[in-house]
Amino acid sequence: MGLDLSRLITLSGYLCALLGGGSLFPYLPLTPRLVFLAGLAAGLAAQRRHHPLIPHLLLTAGSLLLFFWYAVQFNRHNPALPVASILMILLGSRLADEKTPRTWLQTCAIALFCLSASSLFDLGPRFLLLLALMMPLLALMLVLLTAKSHPGSLDHTGLKRLVAVGFGIPAAALLLTPLFFPILPRTQLPLWQFIQQAGGTQPAGLPDTVTPGSSAQVSTSDLPVFRAEMPRIDPHQLYWRGPTFSRLHGLQWLKDTASPPAATPLGQQVRQIITMEPGGARSLIGLDLPLAFTDQRGATIPPINWSRPLPSPRRIRYEVRSVSVDTRPAPAPDRALLTRLPAETPLRLRQLSARLQNAGTNAQARLDALERWFRTAGFRYSRSDLPTGDNALDSFLFVSHRGHCEFFASGFALLARGAGLPARLVGGYYGGEYNDLGGYYRVGEARAHVWVEVWIGGKGWIRVDPSGFAVNADSALGGTRHRTLLTRIGLLLDALDYTWNTAVITYDLSRQLQLADNLHTRFRTFHLHDLTRLLPAAGLLAAAIGMLWLYLRLRHGNRFDRRVRLLRRFRRQLEKSHAIPRAAPLGMFDIAQQTNCPQIDAFVAIYARSLYRECDLTRGEYRQLNRLLRAGFRRTVP
16 A cells, blocks of 8 residues: 555554643643653653563553552542543553554543543643644544554555545534534533532632731732733723721721622723632622622622622623722711721830821821821832731831731721721732733732722722832832733733633533523514615625636636536546546546446446537536446446
8 A cells, every 4th residue: 555554553643642641741740640751661662672661461560559549549529630640540551561453542542531631620722722633643543543454455545535534524523513512502510610620720819808917928829810801991090809808806807798888980981891710719809999790691790799709610700890990989987897996906006096196187188197107118018028926017017117918908907097097908909911912901819909998078988009108019019011922922822711711611501591592682673674784795795706706717617617527526436446547548438448337338428429519518418427427337347
């Protein structure tokens, strides 16, 4: 056949193994990785020496021991890692074993299972790319192993056809996927996403309490927490509001559980579509100040549910309407609650708040004095080497002057309360990286933030971010980064990942129902005059198709001739049935005489008759020739 099937099988098999094992490699512990690499090296060395380096019984025994070691680690809290490790060990074992057709089939099957298991850790566009590469390779392996096991039954042409069919099946499946994906049944229970989170890394989410001094450092992880589709706005207004903290237990701030008061819409509204990543999300997030939340079905979410825990194993997608404001009118709050200082308040903080209370004749003057003190005290924003323990807040305010947002906000709010100003904390996120390609802000875990709201009579709640008074605030609070080439590539990949997640991963039963409802509504409201709007576009499309057809007709006119197409099919049939090459220098009558086949004689007679008439085939002749070609030409036995 002119092909070295053994080399093609070996190359295809190792490529399948690399795709399957490589997809799992980043997520596994050291032992399965080493087993896979050792098996790959042993298999390649055995190919050169023409015999396996490790006996089959030893490979089987070692694989069983490791199998049982990881099998006992399986539990409902850790289902993904043991299964994936076992698959990687089996793949390494097959690579090191003697290469027979059965071994190659097992290797490719395990590689496919490894690729499937990688979706438990990351079901992103990378998985789809690896799957698209894996499927044609598997089809090619099946074809090659079939040809290898039946020597002489396939010629070069037959093998090419089988390879084309093998590649065509996964290609057709990929083309049909967009058609069937929207209508295939979905389950309301996000079982797959629940399993997927078993091995994945998730953001921690906002805490239920604010406790300055609980840790010497805070997270700097850039894991995405949510993405917000919206126009670009002033970066200084990117305060993403979460829960509020009005109650104190000692110096620990506790999250409010009551429904937030109705917000008065002042100014232009900003619409956002928020996609929360799976993780520890404990409340809905929206640009400050959120007015209303709407779920995927278009139903309004009651305010009492804004701060309730969200289902962490799945992505949450909702719409928010907000107004971006620093001040909003509000009725007078409970002053006794919001000006109370706990007994654990440091003495120096009480003394300073007393001086601030005498700094002005009204609330605004006292607030201005408090802000001046923070600006001139020389505070530095830091996420490491932070004061800890019971005296952490006192140390931050009067000794180290070094802390993160929890120190700034807690110290400012307690000083404001001591000065007679109602104050509370607000938790959320600040800033975000805008992705121009996707049209959204990406907000990572490191942007978790806490700020203060102070109530002033006649104005309402005023947002104050004490962290902005730090001498290094511009650089420490994550200003706009310089976009290098690598940054732009990262934004492109993030946009692709976001598109994949919103269009594929989060497409569930509720979105199917929403799509069906939208189609039903459009159908009911459709009128004939709406069709006239499509006429210009349809006319342009028809004109483009006509011009393309005319161009192809003029440039490749002979390809559109029915007689030329029939002649090509005739030559292909001869090559298949009588082994006469298509390029053989034989006329049609010579072929008929040489083959002595009645069907070929009939075809040549009808075809030649139309040529001699110098006119096109009649409809009846065209049908006769087609029937002869479909029936095929049988070789006459001498």
